[in-house]
Amino acid sequence: MQQAGGEMGTGDKENRSSEPHRNVLETPLKQAATSQSVLTEIQPLTTPPKPKETPPADPWTPTSNLKILISAASPEIRSREQRRELSNNARDVLPAKPCLQEHLSGDEYEKSHPSRKEKSLGLLCHKFLARYPDYPSTTENNYICLDEVAEELNVERRRIYDIVNVLESLHMVSRLAKNRYAWHGRHNLSKTLQALKKVGEENKYTQQIQMIKKREYEHEFDFDGERNEDMARSFGSIEHSEMSFVELPGMEFRAASVNSRKDKSLRVMSQKFVMLFLVSTPQIVSLEVAAKILIGEDQLEDLDKSKFKTKIRRLYDIANVLSSLELIKKVHVTEERGRKPAFKWTGPMVLPNTQDTKLETTSTTCPPPISDSITSKEQCSKNLFPSRGKQNFTRHPSLIKLVKSIENDRRKIQSAPTSPVKISASTDPNLSAFPSQMAPVPAIAKQQLEGQSKRAKELKMKLSGSALEFNLSSPEAAPKPEAPRNVTPCQQPTLGLCPPSHSAIPPLILPHPHSGVSYAIYLHPSQAHTVTTYNPSFMLQPLPCANVTGAKSVNSKVLNTITTEEGDSQIATDEPTKSLTAKERPTVISETSSQRCLKRSQALQENNSIKRFRSDEEKFGASLGESIKNERPPSSSSQVNHEVDNFQKERQNKTETSDQNAASCYEQCKREDIPEEEDKAKQDIPVAFAIPAPETFFPSGYLIPLTQCTHGNKAGISNKEKAGICSVQHTTYSSPIAGVIPVTASELKAVNIPAFHITPFNIMLSPTSLAAAPVLSNSCLSSSNTSSAPNPSPSVLNFTLQHVGLIPAGVQVPANPALQHVPLSSQPESVGRSSENANLQEEKPPVPKEPQEPQPVTEHFFRTPGGPNTGSSLSANSDGTERISLGTLYIPQRKLEVSED
DNA sequence: GACTCCCGCCAAAGC
DNA sequence: GCTTTGGCGGGAGTC
Numbered sequence: 020m021q022q023a024g025g026e027m028g029t030g031d032k033e034n035r036s037s038e039p040h041r042n043v044l045e046t047p048l049k050q051a052a053t054s055q056s057v058l059t060e061i062q063p064l065t066t067p068p069k070p071k072e073t074p075p076a077d078p079w080t081p082t083s084n085l086k087i088l089i090s091a092a093s094p095e096i097r098s099r100e101q102r103r104e105l106s107n108n109a110r111d112v113l114p115a116k117p118c119l120q121e122h123l124s125g126d127e128y129e130k131s132h133p134s135r136k137e138k139s140l141g142l143l144c145h146k147f148l149a150r151y152p153d154y155p156s157t158t159e160n161n162y163i164c165l166d167e168v169a170e171e172l173n174v175e176r177r178r179i180y181d182i183v184n185v186l187e188s189l190h191m192v193s194r195l196a197k198n199r200y201a202w203h204g205r206h207n208l209s210k211t212l213q214a215l216k217k218v219g220e221e222n223k224y225t226q227q228i229q230m231i232k233k234r235e236y237e238h239e240f241d242f243d244g245e246r247n248e249d250m251a252r253s254f255g256s257i258e259h260s261e262m263s264f265v266e267l268p269g270m271e272f273r274a275a276s277v278n279s280r281k282d283k284s285l286r287v288m289s290q291k292f293v294m295l296f297l298v299s300t301p302q303i304v305s306l307e308v309a310a311k312i313l314i315g316e317d318q319l320e321d322l323d324k325s326k327f328k329t330k331i332r333r334l335y336d337i338a339n340v341l342s343s344l345e346l347i348k349k350v351h352v353t354e355e356r357g358r359k360p361a362f363k364w365t366g367p368m369v370l371p372n373t374q375d376t377k378l379e380t381t382s383t384t385c386p387p388p389i390s391d392s393i394t395s396k397e398q399c400s401k402n403l404f405p406s407r408g409k410q411n412f413t414r415h416p417s418l419i420k421l422v423k424s425i426e427n428d429r430r431k432i433q434s435a436p437t438s439p440v441k442i443s444a445s446t447d448p449n450l451s452a453f454p455s456q457m458a459p460v461p462a463i464a465k466q467q468l469e470g471q472s473k474r475a476k477e478l479k480m481k482l483s484g485s486a487l488e489f490n491l492s493s494p495e496a497a498p499k500p501e502a503p504r505n506v507t508p509c510q511q512p513t514l515g516l517c518p519p520s521h522s523a524i525p526p527l528i529l530p531h532p533h534s535g536v537s538y539a540i541y542l543h544p545s546q547a548h549t550v551t552t553y554n555p556s557f558m559l560q561p562l563p564c565a566n567v568t569g570a571k572s573v574n575s576k577v578l579n580t581i582t583t584e585e586g587d588s589q590i591a592t593d594e595p596t597k598s599l600t601a602k603e604r605p606t607v608i609s610e611t612s613s614q615r616c617l618k619r620s621q622a623l624q625e626n627n628s629i630k631r632f633r634s635d636e637e638k639f640g641a642s643l644g645e646s647i648k649n650e651r652p653p654s655s656s657s658q659v660n661h662e663v664d665n666f667q668k669e670r671q672n673k674t675e676t677s678d679q680n681a682a683s684c685y686e687q688c689k690r691e692d693i694p695e696e697e698d699k700a701k702q703d704i705p706v707a708f709a710i711p712a713p714e715t716f717f718p719s720g721y722l723i724p725l726t727q728c729t730h731g732n733k734a735g736i737s738n739k740e741k742a743g744i745c746s747v748q749h750t751t752y753s754s755p756i757a758g759v760i761p762v763t764a765s766e767l768k769a770v771n772i773p774a775f776h777i778t779p780f781n782i783m784l785s786p787t788s789l790a791a792a793p794v795l796s797n798s799c800l801s802s803s804n805t806s807s808a809p810n811p812s813p814s815v816l817n818f819t820l821q822h823v824g825l826i827p828a829g830v831q832v833p834a835n836p837a838l839q840h841v842p843l844s845s846q847p848e849s850v851g852r853s854s855e856n857a858n859l860q861e862e863k864p865p866v867p868k869e870p871q872e873p874q875p876v877t878e879h880f881f882r883t884p885g886g887p888n889t890g891s892s893l894s895a896n897s898d899g900t901e902r903i904s905l906g907t908l909y910i911p912q913r914k915l916e917v918s919e920d
Numbered sequence: 921g922a923c924t925c926c927c928g929c930c931a932a933a934g935c
Numbered sequence: 936g937c938t939t940t941g942g943c944g945g946g947a948g949t950c
Binding site: 135136138139140141175177178197331332335336339360 | 923
């Protein structure tokens with residue numbers, strides 16, 4: 020056809036522009052100037068028409084044909100021979116309409132002139148898809164002739180290739196012969212997605228994504244050579260395979276030509292792009308990250324702006340097609356620097372292989388072929404216990420020593436008594452009454468945070484280069500004495516990287532500005548000061564709480580997140596919701612689950628506070644207690660913060676141990692996924708799970724949708740709304756920006772259920788696993804010093820003081836002028852106690868067991884998010900100020916807002 | 921000015 | 936040698 024390149028020069032364009040004439044004349048369909056109308060009006064001539072599609076009875080208009088001609092012509096032609104072309108064509112094509120040209124001038128022509136949008140690939144793809152049924156009958160031959168389609172759609176064939184290539188990647192079409200394709204529709208889509216997800220996991224895309232995000236934070240990733248080299252090394256450490264096109268049985272490419280340039284083909288790129296969504300949590304992938312990953316797979320050293328731009332272009336092409344397929348939806352991640360384009364997966368959730376989905380890769384370099392013999396059970400097991408799988412990661416030499424040290428520490432920790440507390444999964448109806456103290460607190464003590472962050476950064480910088488390797492390789496080093504299968508060594512690496520300040524930076528819970536959904540963002544303190552804008556590494560923690568399977572599901576989800584960071588396959592797609600499309604997910608959310616989540620999150624915070632305080636009670640506790648007793652005015656917050664800061668310095672050497680302890684606890688928690696140990700596990704393992712996110716991958720923070728678990732209930736959100744919050748992927752997301760959400764008194768009070776302690780890396784610790792004493796959340800103090808911060812609960816203060824030994828049990832002291840005197844129960848924690856109502860908030864917080872063995876605790880507690888669809892539940896914080904509070908601090912660094920277009 | 925992404929050049933592969 | 940495919944990047948349109 021066209022020029023040697025298949026494209027047409029001016030002449031070709033003119034020739035092509037005449038092609039539609041015949042078609043138009045033969046099929047006097049209304050060819051609206053707008054593509055939208057065309058979308059539903061395309062009347063296939065030779066290709067299988069979409070069954071549902073009925074020829075529109077739109078009247079033939081005098082200008083319709085001309086509009087088509089115009090749209091078919093290139094801009095150059097139009098600009099060069101606009102008038103003459105129009106008149107001539109009108110005369111030639113529409114002899115019966117001699118006056119046509121008169122109607123096409125000035126504004127009218129502009130109207131007929133299809134805008135750029137109307138010629139978009141996405142719209143074109145819509146047209147294309149409209150021609151064929153989603154689920155074509157197997158009996159009928161659904162052939163696609165590219166030439167014909169191109170003609171009918173009045174586009175260059177080149178554009179059709181773009182569409183077909185992407186469709187091919189999803190096995191919606193397959194090439195039969197030259198210029199001929201077969202339409203399969205969505206029959207194979209589920210299988211394809213499963214296969215892609217599987218391959219994506221095996222290719223460790225999750226790790227790559229996280230690594231890139233981390234890099235971005237650490238270096239504000241750009242294209243200078245040094246950083247590229249660093250990036251390249253990191254990629255190399257992942258041993259990612261040059262995964263090529265993933266094929267399904269019976270759908271292999273039949274023409275070698277198709278594979279000739281597959282390395283960079285749109286097909287492969289499309290598959291990889293889809294993989295990123297399937298393995299990501301949340302299923303939001305920014306173009307930037309995707310491009311970097313795709314580039315990285317090729318040759319990162321060549322990463323330059325032009326290449327990056329090219330990848331972005333291609334990704335736009337792919338994204339447009341995928342959007343037309345309604346598999347993804349464009350969103351924007353807003354950060355302080357501006358908006359970043361991203362896409363959210365809106366397609367069906369991909370379940371783990373419930374059947375032996377055969378897939379083949381035409382990979383040339385690696386991807387270990389997926390075993391067809393893997394049963395669904397085995398696959399599930401593999402997903403649940405990824406640590407058993409192969410570890411393809413290599414350990415960075417510089418980290419071997421560190422790993423050994425960690426191993427030793429872990430052994431010590433694991434040998435130590437750790438008895439996770441069973442938590443009743445029963446619903447706490449009172450959680451709905453969760454107070455509104457969750458409101459963000461004004462920024463405070465930013466300087467302290469920065470100071471802490473600096474120290475942390477120094478340490479981190481030393482290890483950042485090899486953090487990934489270390490993290491990925493940790494499984495090897497991690498001893499698995501008790502629950503080898505569940506060991507998630509991914510957290511271990513963080514031990515050595517954990518700055519002392521971690522303990523002072525707990526997750527932040529922010530209310531969703533739009534939906535009222537709250538999100539807990541876990542920010543790695545070490546990067547707090549370095550992050551000023553959107554941090555891709557804000558891990559949207561899937562905080563499953565709606566799953567009827569309770570802890571198991573949660574665990575699975577957690578495992579998924581964890582394992583993805585470990586570098587091996589893991590899926591955690593055992594959630595029932597996974598089988599549903601994004602649109603359907605909401606229905607599975609139960610309010611009780613959300614309440615449970617709330618409670619868990621509260622418990623986490625509480626225990627974390629207690630644990631932390633316990634570990635520091637000798638120094639900081641006394642000081643803090645004294646401060647409380649003296650009812651320091653808000654102005655003293657800086658003093659307290661300073662004390663904490665200094666104290667944390669001293670506590671730095673404790674961080675590693677505490678993280679290990681947390682890791683140990685988490686391992687126990689993970690055991691709950693082990694069927695044979697389920698009974699036992701249920702007794703020892705908390706129901707709530709935090710999503711561990713090794714700092715090595717998530718240096719900055721995590722965004723945890725809390726949805727109905729927190730504010731949602733309180734805010735009076737209807738059940739329906741809550742359900743939606745939990746399950747529906749919000750169209751708008753945002754991360755909190757720097758800010759501190761102090762743990763309010765009510766938050767602590769309300770929790771009488773032991774929960775997990777989360778390490779700075781989101782490692783969970785059961786309350787009892789740590790000889791923690793009740794502690795007053797530092798945040799309370801800090802928050803109390805802020806005008807907008809809720810005052811710490813008297814009960815908490817008393818509770819803390821009592822456990823610290825500053826006051827005898829039963830004695831109540833006003834911790835803060837603003838605090839109310841709340842009677843506290845001196846009873847030990849009511850482990851597994853199920854929900855109580857708001858009144859229970861007044862009850863004494865759970866008293867950690869084994870207080871006689873205070874252990875250094877640096878964990879930040881972490882609220883278990885409530886939304887099952889974490890991925891979709893990014894929240895927003897309109898506040899851009901940085902905030903800090905001690906103890907239960909959270910330091911959001913960047914504002915992240917994801918919004919749909 | 922950044923973001924999108926259309927457009928078509930041009931080369932590899934196929935026939 | 937012509938056609939088919941499709942990688943690639945300039946640059947126009949849009950925000």
